[in-house]
Structure formats: structure tokens, C-alpha cells
Amino acid sequence: MQTKEEMLRKLSDCVFDMEDEEVVDVVKEYIECGYDPQEGMLQGLVDGMKRASELYEEGEYFVPELIVCSDAMYAGIEEFQKYLPETENNSIGKVAIGVVEGDTHDIGKNLVRIMMETGGFDVHDLGRDVALDTFVDYMRDNDVDILCMSSLMTTTMPGMGIVIEKLKEAGLRDKVKIMVGGAPVSPAFAEKIGADGYTRSAIEAVEFAKKLVGAA
Amino acid sequence: MMGKREAVKAILEGKGADRIPIIMNAFSLPVMRYGYTMPEALMSPEKMTKCMVGTRRELGYDGLCAGVYGGIAMMMGGHLPNSEGAISGNGEDVIHSMDDIKKLRPYNVDECMAMKTLLKTIELMREEEPDEPIYVILHVPAAVAFTLMGAKPAFKAMIKNQELFKALCDHVEDAVVESCKVLVDAGVDFLWFPMPNFGGFCISRKSYEKCISESNIRANKRIKDYGAKIVIHTCGLYDDRFDLVLKESGDAWHISDTQTKKVKDEYGDKVSLMGNIPCCSVLMEGTEEEVYQFAYQECMDGARDGRFILSGDCDVSPLTPDENVIAAVRAAKDAEKVLFG
Numbered sequence: 001m002q003t004k005e006e007m008l009r010k011l012s013d014c015v016f017d018m019e020d021e022e023v024v025d026v027v028k029e030y031i032e033c034g035y036d037p038q039e040g041m042l043q044g045l046v047d048g049m050k051r052a053s054e055l056y057e058e059g060e061y062f063v064p065e066l067i068v069c070s071d072a073m074y075a076g077i078e079e080f081q082k083y084l085p086e087t088e089n090n091s092i093g094k095v096a097i098g099v100v101e102g103d104t105h106d107i108g109k110n111l112v113r114i115m116m117e118t119g120g121f122d123v124h125d126l127g128r129d130v131a132l133d134t135f136v137d138y139m140r141d142n143d144v145d146i147l148c149m150s151s152l153m154t155t156t157m158p159g160m161g162i163v164i165e166k167l168k169e170a171g172l173r174d175k176v177k178i179m180v181g182g183a184p185v186s187p188a189f190a191e192k193i194g195a196d197g198y199t200r201s202a203i204e205a206v207e208f209a210k211k212l213v214g215a216a
Numbered sequence: 217m218m219g220k221r222e223a224v225k226a227i228l229e230g231k232g233a234d235r236i237p238i239i240m241n242a243f244s245l246p247v248m249r250y251g252y253t254m255p256e257a258l259m260s261p262e263k264m265t266k267c268m269v270g271t272r273r274e275l276g277y278d279g280l281c282a283g284v285y286g287g288i289a290m291m292m293g294g295h296l297p298n299s300e301g302a303i304s305g306n307g308e309d310v311i312h313s314m315d316d317i318k319k320l321r322p323y324n325v326d327e328c329m330a331m332k333t334l335l336k337t338i339e340l341m342r343e344e345e346p347d348e349p350i351y352v353i354l355h356v357p358a359a360v361a362f363t364l365m366g367a368k369p370a371f372k373a374m375i376k377n378q379e380l381f382k383a384l385c386d387h388v389e390d391a392v393v394e395s396c397k398v399l400v401d402a403g404v405d406f407l408w409f410p411m412p413n414f415g416g417f418c419i420s421r422k423s424y425e426k427c428i429s430e431s432n433i434r435a436n437k438r439i440k441d442y443g444a445k446i447v448i449h450t451c452g453l454y455d456d457r458f459d460l461v462l463k464e465s466g467d468a469w470h471i472s473d474t475q476t477k478k479v480k481d482e483y484g485d486k487v488s489l490m491g492n493i494p495c496c497s498v499l500m501e502g503t504e505e506e507v508y509q510f511a512y513q514e515c516m517d518g519a520r521d522g523r524f525i526l527s528g529d530c531d532v533s534p535l536t537p538d539e540n541v542i543a544a545v546r547a548a549k550d551a552e553k554v555l556f557g
Contacts, residue, residue: 018375062420064371071372104308107367107418154496154533155244155254183417184496184533 004035008044011076015048018065020072027079037083045076049118057203063107070114091122093145093213096138098126100159105152108182111202112148119206120215121146135163139172145213148205150182157184161193168194177212181205220278224349224405224525227488228445228467232522234556236515236548239279239349239490240541241408241470241527246271248534258283261336269344275541280345282337282404285354287330288391289363292320299366309366311384320364323391325398338402349405351447354396356409357389357435358428364388367413374423385431389438396439406445408470409436415452415473421460429460436465447490450474451530458483472529477517488523493544495528500536504543511544515551522556 002010007030014023023045030040052069055061061069095116099109106128116123124142126134139147151157160180167173173194180195190198196212199205210216218226223233247257250267257264268280286306293307296319300309311317325331334352341350355363361384362370373381396407413419414428436446448466450458453473461469468488471479476492483489491514493499498510511526518524526548532541 020376059416062416062423063418064374064423065420067368067371068375105367107371110368153244154500154531154535155248157533158535186497186501188501189496 001033004033004039007033007035008040008047011040011044012048012051014076015045015069015072016051018068018072020068020075023072023076024079027076031080031083037080041077041080045073045080046118049073049114053115053118053203057201063111066111066114067107073114073118090120092120092210092215093122094143095121095123095146095148095209096126096135096142096144097123097148098130098135098150099128100135100149100151100156100163101129101131102159103151103153103156104128105182108152108202109148109150112150112181112205115202115206116148116209119210121206121209132159132163132166136166136170136172139167139176140170144176146177146179146209148179148181148209150180151185152182154184157182157189160185160195164194179205179208179212220347221349221405224279225445227523227525228406228447230467230488230523234522236519236524236526236552236555237279237349238277238526238545238548239351240275240277240532240544241281241530242271242275242277242532242541243281243284243353245532245534245536258330259333261333261340264337265340265344269341272345272348275538276545277541279349279351279405280341281408282341282350282352283334285330285334285352285395285399286363287325287328287334288323288355288360288388288395290330291328292323292388292391293364295321299369308363309369311361311364312366312369314380314383317384317387320387323388323394325391325394328395331395331398335398335402338399338404342403350403351406351408352399352404353408353410354399355392356411357385357392357431358414359409359411360388360392361385362413370413371419374419374427378427381427382431385427389431389435392435393438393442396444397442400442400444406447406467407439408447408449409466410449410451412449412451415450415454416456417452417473421457424457424460429463432461432464440465440467449530462486468523468525470525470527475517476514480518484518484521484523488525489518490525490527491518492529493527495530495532495536499528499540499544500533502540504537504539507540508543508547511547512551515548515555519551519555 099106149160177196179197180190187198199208223235226233246267289307293310294305296310298309445467447468449470470490471492
């Protein structure tokens, strides 16, 4: 039987090496060894995703590689969840994320979601082409620490400013921190529309979000 | 001084011109400026012509974009359900296996409504402004394949199922070439191929080599052999793969996210350049003076041999102040005087 450390490394490698089909068998093998599923998820799968993120930051991995790594991670998590008891929520903060109305480009948003989840946040994905009022309604109806909005197009980026104005009008602006992103978005634009921050990449977004919730 | 179309032709043929055309690649700006929605403008040759011609005249730049052609994915895959099970009609996110490719409809450019609309737009624009260069935005086979697969499955296929991605590129190649031929016959001055998903912000050089290069080389050659002029928009980081793009027969590169001087020094003797004022940080957010200085320097870096078109680095934002666009035009005119007398 392999040691726990060896199995954790194997899980991590499955994600890191983009073995999205093999990972489920490795999870089963890990469970059969009697090791802790929670540990397997965090120190195995999530660790692999963190290693993949590091290579992304270094320019060795790109979007396709990250997508396959994250598919492997989520496939493994799905398998682990069968063996997990109902547990208390260990998240470091709640995030709602979405691409604003008129824009269907969601690869960047999805990467931020993956990185946020890997970083320990509980993320609710509102999707793409999200009606501006939907962001406001969600903030009204849920306790959220950070709202992340993105746009890839200059034609739709003003939508993020409109959401912020609507949140102000609804008296909800102070309830939530707001981060914005997307190819045409800049720090100056973020400041202009009254967001709390802008980051250039998904990796930076997680670090910035941690600072916003005091978990950095 | 050469006429505008003559100058653009000379630049794209690598001969050099005695002026610096200022083709601002403003597409969404004119549409929004005239209060239209994008679908509204794309479906109406009259509206498209009105906003493109009107904005060009008001701001003083050159060239007219006749539209974005998305008819291939729409016609071939519009009847298929996407990964969410919905039939959106646009052909996006509908091909996920070799079997799915067999479900694509044949493409007939003569029956494509989007092409008919585009041809009418070109006709109206030509009547309205016979001396202005007209161009159309359309997609290389790999970009059509990317649309048909949807972003996530397409990216994933570049790692896990390259044969599928390449097979789809091959399958749509004739449709792309046929579309280009029709546009050349209609008298467009150049075809503008954006490749935002294939640069270094998205994929590795290795993936580009394996999944994109071969198709681009083959399709572009066929298109050029018919007499088309091609501008390849290297949208994103291409510094590590310009040598690969060089093999793709572009008459010019519309560059972004790089330095014009650097690309000019390395590839200027082989290909003409277009660009490269950052549309957001400079054109949209900069002051008039900052735009002028940046645009002037671009011209000095790129146009010494007369093979340069001044432009933004991508689509000019509708939020761009008029005075900034006008400052860019003024900068090109001033640089022109210095460079060509």
C-alpha cells in the first residue's frame, strides 16, 4: 500500500499533469487506502491546481492547460464528495462572480472562479451575459463578501459601473467589496467607476481578494 | 500624394506609400455613436454605412469597416444545439466530437443572408466614399472552428484532442476561402483576420504550432492566390510566435501588446505593420496630448519606409473621447510631413 504522502502526490500530479480521466481512479485508490478525503482534496487535488497556477504565472501553462487541470480537479472533487460527511463551511469568504450583460466571453471569469475556489473562497457563479439587475438582486438576497464582475468588450464594460451605481441606489454598496477585470479594464477604469480593485490576472485576483477579506 | 486606397494597396504590397493612412479600426464606436445596437447595425447596410461614413467624416480618420462576417458558423452550425442543449442559431459551442462535424450543414455563400447584407453594405459604402479603403472583419478557419466548438471545449481540444480541432479547421476551410473570394470580387481593399484566442494570453507557442499554424498557412495562401490582401491582427502577445505568423502570408500585421519599433526592427523588411496605439490605456483613458505623443512616436517608429498604417491596437472603444481620435489623426499628419515632406 502506498503511503498517504505518496497518494497525495499522485492526486496532485493527476491535476498538474492534466490527467482528467485517470484522476477518479486515483481518488478511489486513495479512499480504499483509508485516507482522509478532505485531506485528499486539499493537499492532493487543490495542491495540484496551485502548482498548475504557478506554471501559468511563469508562462509555462496557458489557458488550455489550466482548463484541463481544473477539469481534473473538479472530477476528483466530485468523486471525493461521495465519501465526505456534511462538514462545516471552511471557506475564507463568499464571492459572487459574473460577466456583465451583453458579453458572453467567460473563459477569464471561469479562471478567476477556479483560482478563487482553489484559494479557499466559496464562489457563486452567476454566469455570463448576466443582466445588471441580477447582480444587484443577488447582493440584496445573499451575504456576499466580494462581487467580481468582468467584461472582455469595451462596449459592455460600462455595465460594471452601472451595477455599482445601482448598488449605491439600493443602499447595498457598502455591504460588499467589488473587483472588476477583463482585457479592456484598467486600474484607472476601476477607480473611475468606484470599484474596490482591479487585477490583471486570475492569480492576482485571489491574492487581492484575500486582502479584501483580511485573509492574506 | 497617393490616394488613400492607392496608399493602402502600396503598403500591403510592400512597396511603401507617401502617406500614413489612419485606419482606426473603429467598429463599435461608430455603431454606438449613432445609437444603434450591434445586431441592428450588422443587419442593416444603410445603418452600417451611415454610422461608419458619418463617424469617419466627423473624426477625420481613413477607411471603412463594412462589418464582421460570422455567416460561416451560423450557416453550418446554427441548427445544432450547444452544450447547454439550446439552439442559439449562431453556431457557437455546437461541435464536440468527430461525429458532430458530420452534422454540420454544407456552406453555400450565395445563400448566406449575412453575406448578402455585407455585400450590400460594401456597395453602399463604395458609392458614398469611392476613395476610402474598405475592409471586412472575418475569421480564419481556426477561428471559425473555435467558434463552432465554443471557447472551453476548443481550448481543451488543443491539449486533449488536437485531431478534432484540426479536422474542424480543415472542414471549414473551403467555406472561409469561398467567402473571401466573394468579398474580393466585391472590391474590398483588404480582409482583416483577428486572432485574439491564439496569442500568448491564451495559448502556448507549442499549441499554436500544433493547432493553428498549418491551417493558417494553407488557407491564407489560397485566399491570397485569389488576389486578396490580408491583414492579420495579432491580438494579444505574439512576440514569441511572430516567426510562425510570418509563414502565414499576411500582407500586414495589425499588432497589439508589443512595441512597434521592436517588431519593425525585426520583421519590418518582410511585412507591413498596422497599429498600435493602446485603445484603452491611451486612446480611451489618455489625455489628448498623451494620445498625440504616442501616435506620433508610432508613426516615427513604423512609417519611415512608408509601410505603416496608424491604428489602435484593437477595436476602438465607444467611450473614447472624440478629441483623442482627432489627436491621433493630427499626429499622423504631422509625422507624414516630417517623413515624406
